[in-house]
Amino acid sequence: MPAAKPFLLGVLGGMGPLATVDFQYKLLAATPADSDQQQLPSVVWNVPQIADRQQALAGSGPSPLPQMLHGIGKLNQAGATHIVIPCNTAHHWFDDLSRASAAPLLHIVDATLDHLAGLPQQPQRVGLIATQGTLDAGWYQNALAAKGIEALLPAHEELQQWFVPGCYAVKRGALQEGGELLALQARALLARGAERLLLACTEVPVALHAIDAPFLTLADDPAQLLAQRCAEIWLESRHSYFSHTQSNNLNK
């Protein structure tokens, strides 16, 4: 029987590039490690020259799928054993990407809902901060409803006024400005009765942490929960990884 390939996490990033780097911090923080060598190994395709996902889903721009498939191919070629996409909206193309990938893709909604299911006290109403594309897809709403949790959604005008300009501010590096806009969106959902928030767009936690928003204690970050899922898989295979690499020199 051939030895299993050693664990290597492939990260299909670039959507956006800052959220990709932020996700890598989350991977490190989620992994208990006493040395470099115990940390999670990854290969990261952080190529942001990719069609805008929000525009594509709004019908006003080309599909990002060709460039995403290109990245999935590169990650498989590099030896990835698992692949994640630290971008909620990009999960619109999850099934197409899964079919094209030898390495299994881990879904960000699965990681999030497994976490919520494990909470000692389930909230009744969760505010969902996400792009129009993610909201239209209904992944989070459906998964929450299946657990008897109501999803409170941003109004269309709120998205236009706060969410969209907040995200694009993050994408051009204006974290303070982005954080203030996104905080308005978060506070509106809390004011409408949300007990917790799901920050289901990877730009959002980056910006809210930058302004040190006090309501972050009430927020769950799907990217963080996806990072934790990756760390759990790595920890399970860490022992066998070391035995494997000792008997099979990596330089091949």
Next chain:
Amino acid sequence: MPAAKPFLLGVLGGMGPLATVDFQYKLLAATPADSDQQQLPSVVWNVPQIADRQQALAGSGPSPLPQMLHGIGKLNQAGATHIVIPCNTAHHWFDDLSRASAAPLLHIVDATLDHLAGLPQQPQRVGLIATQGTLDAGWYQNALAAKGIEALLPAHEELQQWFVPGCYAVKRGALQEGGELLALQARALLARGAERLLLACTEVPVALHAIDAPFLTLADDPAQLLAQRCAEIWLESRHSYFSHTQSNNLNK
């Protein structure tokens, strides 16, 4: 004449994994960009299962070269047009890695000295915080001497007492502890007359920023300067990149 390959920065990381993520933040911060698509494209090999560089150079552990060559191979395969290593000590193997790489490697010392040469007022004495391996190699001292700048070095006992445990604290995620130890090293060099500091080990700026050390205004960070060099190359090719990718779909 075939079109030039589009710019893609390969990052040979994992040494350590946190410094690799920190370097990616520096790349983003060094690149003026109004959108995701204008940010620098990169592929990052962040695989820390690699022999300890400090131990190898001290003669007390195996060489990391085989694993580094493996990473260089992966980055070339992925299409990297330039490669950097955000680890000073690993530059010990720079020539071996360069010979094995189709994509040119950019040297961290070149980026640093070019920056110092451009300062309006050159310091006379610079404190050099680096591993024993980097100090023994003499790259920074020789390059500084060629510009008439004296390098002040940590004493052997200081390295043992402050620098080495400080670095390994960072590697296990204890940034506060690492920062306090490394600050003692920095203050000792300043007390001996250093006008500026070169933080020539990628763990050091991470830790000193974590404790918000006041003397950071006197410090140059070679990893930061290497990131700036990468951003300059990307900015030069950004225009042609976009014309290229419009006529040559990336999905091939």
